[in-house]
Amino acid sequence: MIRDITLGQYYSVDSPIHRRDPRIKILSVVMYIAALFIVENFIGFVMAAAALGLAVAVSKVPIGFIMRGLKPIIFILIFTFSINIFMINGRVLWKLGFLEVTDNGLYTAAFMSVRLILLIIGTSLLTFTTTPIKLTDGMERLLYPLSKIGVPTHEIAMMMSISLRFIPTLMEETDKIIKAQQARGADFESGNLIARAKSLVPILVPLFVSAFRIALDLAMAMEARCYSGGKNRTRMNGMKINSGDLIFMAANILFFAATITLRIWR
Amino acid sequence: MENIIRIENLIFDYPREEGKDVLRAIKGISLDIEKGSFTAVIGRNGSGKSTLAKLLNGLYVPTEGVIYVENWDTADDNHVWDVRQTAGMVFQNPDNQLVSSIVEDDVAFGPENIGTAPDEIRTRVNKALNDVRMGEYRLKAPHMLSGGQKQRVAIAGVLAMKPKCIIFDEPTAMLDPKGRHDVLRIIKNLNAEGITTILITHFMDEAVQADRVLIINDGEIILDGNPAEVFSHADEIKDAGLDVPVAVELAVRLRKRGIKIPDDVITVEDMVDFICQYK
Numbered sequence: 303m304i305r306d307i308t309l310g311q312y313y314s315v316d317s318p319i320h321r322r323d324p325r326i327k328i329l330s331v332v333m334y335i336a337a338l339f340i341v342e343n344f345i346g347f348v349m350a351a352a353a354l355g356l357a358v359a360v361s362k363v364p365i366g367f368i369m370r371g372l373k374p375i376i377f378i379l380i381f382t383f384s385i386n387i388f389m390i391n392g393r394v395l396w397k398l399g400f401l402e403v404t405d406n407g408l409y410t411a412a413f414m415s416v417r418l419i420l421l422i423i424g425t426s427l428l429t430f431t432t433t434p435i436k437l438t439d440g441m442e443r444l445l446y447p448l449s450k451i452g453v454p455t456h457e458i459a460m461m462m463s464i465s466l467r468f469i470p471t472l473m474e475e476t477d478k479i480i481k482a483q484q485a486r487g488a489d490f491e492s493g494n495l496i497a498r499a500k501s502l503v504p505i506l507v508p509l510f511v512s513a514f515r516i517a518l519d520l521a522m523a524m525e526a527r528c529y530s531g532g533k534n535r536t537r538m539n540g541m542k543i544n545s546g547d548l549i550f551m552a553a554n555i556l557f558f559a560a561t562i563t564l565r566i567w568r
Numbered sequence: 569m570e571n572i573i574r575i576e577n578l579i580f581d582y583p584r585e586e587g588k589d590v591l592r593a594i595k596g597i598s599l600d601i602e603k604g605s606f607t608a609v610i611g612r613n614g615s616g617k618s619t620l621a622k623l624l625n626g627l628y629v630p631t632e633g634v635i636y637v638e639n640w641d642t643a644d645d646n647h648v649w650d651v652r653q654t655a656g657m658v659f660q661n662p663d664n665q666l667v668s669s670i671v672e673d674d675v676a677f678g679p680e681n682i683g684t685a686p687d688e689i690r691t692r693v694n695k696a697l698n699d700v701r702m703g704e705y706r707l708k709a710p711h712m713l714s715g716g717q718k719q720r721v722a723i724a725g726v727l728a729m730k731p732k733c734i735i736f737d738e739p740t741a742m743l744d745p746k747g748r749h750d751v752l753r754i755i756k757n758l759n760a761e762g763i764t765t766i767l768i769t770h771f772m773d774e775a776v777q778a779d780r781v782l783i784i785n786d787g788e789i790i791l792d793g794n795p796a797e798v799f800s801h802a803d804e805i806k807d808a809g810l811d812v813p814v815a816v817e818l819a820v821r822l823r824k825r826g827i828k829i830p831d832d833v834i835t836v837e838d839m840v841d842f843i844c845q846y847k
C-alpha cells in the first residue's frame with residue numbers, strides 16, 4: 303500500500319498547462335497572486351475568476367479534485383467572512399441584536415472570500431500540474447541569481463529533491479518499525495493522548511537511527527559518483543522556453559496589465 | 569596484459585574514539601587487477617571487503633602503501649574525480665544509493681556531476697538504461713521498483729560515467745533469487761563487453777563464475793587464483809569461516825571415497841557432466 307502513495311498533489315494527465323516550463327508557471331502564479339491583491343472591484347474579480355477558470359479548464363484537472371483542496375480552508379473562509387461582514391462600518395442593512403451588517407461590510411467580506419478562494423485554487427493548480435521534482439528544479443533556476451550573493455541555492459534544491467526521494471523510503475521504514483514493535487506487543491491505539499504520544503518514542507528513536515544510516519550511505523554513494531556540490535555541474539534536461547511558454551506568459555502579462563489598468567482607471 | 573589497478577603494501581586503519589587505539593581493517597595487501605578481468609572477492613563479515621572496495625575508488629585513502637588506478641594515485645587530490653570515474657562502485661543497499669525520484673534523472677546524476685554536455689548525457693543515459701534492460705522504466709519513481717530493478721538502475725548510474733572498472737560490493741545480498749539472477753547476468757554481460765569487474769560476494773555460486781577468486785580473512789588475502797585452484801583448498805576456506813561451493817564439497821567427499829574427480833570440477837554443471845560420464 304505504501305508503494306502507491308503519490309507525492310505532493312500532482313494530478314497526472316497531459317495538458318498544455320502540465321507541459322509549461324515550471325519557471326513560467328511559478329512566475330505566473332506569483333503574478334496572479336499580486337493581481338488578486340490589486341483587484342478591488344466587481345469587474346476585476348470576474349476577470350480574475352474567468353482567467354483562472356480558463357486555466358483550470360485547459361489543465362484537465364477535474365473540478366471535484368480542485369474543490370477538495372478548498373476543504374481545509376473552509377474554517378478560515380468562514381472566519382474572515384464573519385469578521386469582515388460585522389466589523390466594517392457603513393450603511394446598515396440588517397441588525398441582529400448588537401451585530402450590524404453594513405453594505406461596505408458585505409462587499410469587503412465577499413471580496414475577501416473570493417480573493418482567498420481564487421488564491422488557493424491558483425496556487426494549488428501549480429502543484430496539481432507540476433511534479434515536485436520539476437518545482438524544485440524551477441525554483442533552483444529562478445533563485446539562481448541569489449547564489450551570486452552567497453545563498454546556497456543549489457544545496458537547498460538538492461536537499462529538497464533528496465527529501466522527496468526519501469519520503470517513501472522512510473515511510474516504508476516506519477511501517478517496518480511499527481510492525482516490529484507490534485509483534486512484540488506494543489500498543490499504539492489505546493490510552494489517552496499522553497500515553498499515545500509516549501508510545502511514539504519507540505518508533506521515532508529507531509527511525510532516526512535509520513535515517514542517519516541512510517544519510518551516511520547516500521553521502522558515500524553520491525561521492526562515489528563524483529558529486530562535489532553545484533560547481534561545474536551540468537543538467538541533462540536543460541529547461542527550454544518554447545513558443546507555448548511564451549504565449550502562456552504573454553497571456554499572463556496581458557491579464558496583469560489589465561488588472562493594473564482597471565485599478566488606475568477607476 | 570596491462571593492469572588497471574595496482575595495490576602495493578596496503579594498510580588501512582579506522583580511527584577509534586579517543587584517538588589512541590586504531591582498528592586495522594587492512595593488514596598489508598599487494599595485488600594487481602588485470603584489465604578486463606573478472607575477480608570475485610569473498611570473506612566473512614568484517615574481514616575488510618567493503619573497506620578495500622572504498623579504498624579502490626578513493627572514498628578512503630590508504631594509511632600506508634599506495635593504490636594506483638590507471639596510474640593515478642588514489643591519494644592524489646588532483647585525480648580523485650578521474651579515479652572515481654574510472655573505478656565506479658555499486659553498493660549493497662539498492663535504496664540508499666539512488667538520489668533522484670525519477671529513474672532517468674538518477675542515471676544522469678553521475679555525468680551531470682562531471683560536467684558532461686546535456687546531449688551527451690542523454691545518449692549515455694539511454695544507452696546505460698538499455699544495457700541494464702530498464703529502458704521502459706525510465707520515468708518511474710525508484711520506490712515503485714523491485715530491489716533487483718533498483719540495483720540495475722544503480723548499475724546504469726555507474727555505467728553512464730563510462731567507467732573502465734566497476735566494483736560491486738555485495739550487489740545481490742538484499743535481493744530475491746530472481747533479482748539476483750538478473751543482476752548477475754548483467755554483471756557478466758558488462759564484463760564480456762570489456763569492463764573490469766570486481767565482485768564482492770557471499771555467494772559461492774557467484775564466485776565460481778569469475779576468472780579469479782580472492783579470499784580475504786581478517787584484512788589479509790589468504791588465497792588467490794582461479795576458482796579451481798582456490799576451491800581445491802577446501803579446508804583453508806572452511807577455517808576462514810566460509811562455505812565452499814556445493815559441487816566442491818561433494819567432490820571433496822567423493823574423493824575421500826576414492827573416486828578420482830578432476831580439480832576443475834567446481835560448478836554444479838561441471839559436476840553433473842562429470843557424474844553422467846563417470847564409469
Ligand SMILES: Nc1ncnc2c1ncn2[C@@H]1O[C@H](COP(=O)(O)OP(=O)(O)OP(=O)(O)O)[C@@H](O)[C@H]1O
Nearest residue numbers: 582583591593611612613614615616617618619620
Ligand atoms: N566506518 C567504520 N569505522 C570504524 N570501523 C569500521 C568502519 N567500517 C568498518 N569497520 C570495521 O572494519 C572491519 C572491516 O569492515 P568491512 O566493512 O570492510 O567488512 P566486510 O568484509 O565488508 O564485512 P561484511 O561482509 O559484513 O560487509 C570490521 O571490523 C568493521 O567493524
Ligand SMILES: [Mg+2]
Nearest residue numbers: 617618619737
Ligand atoms: Mg561489506
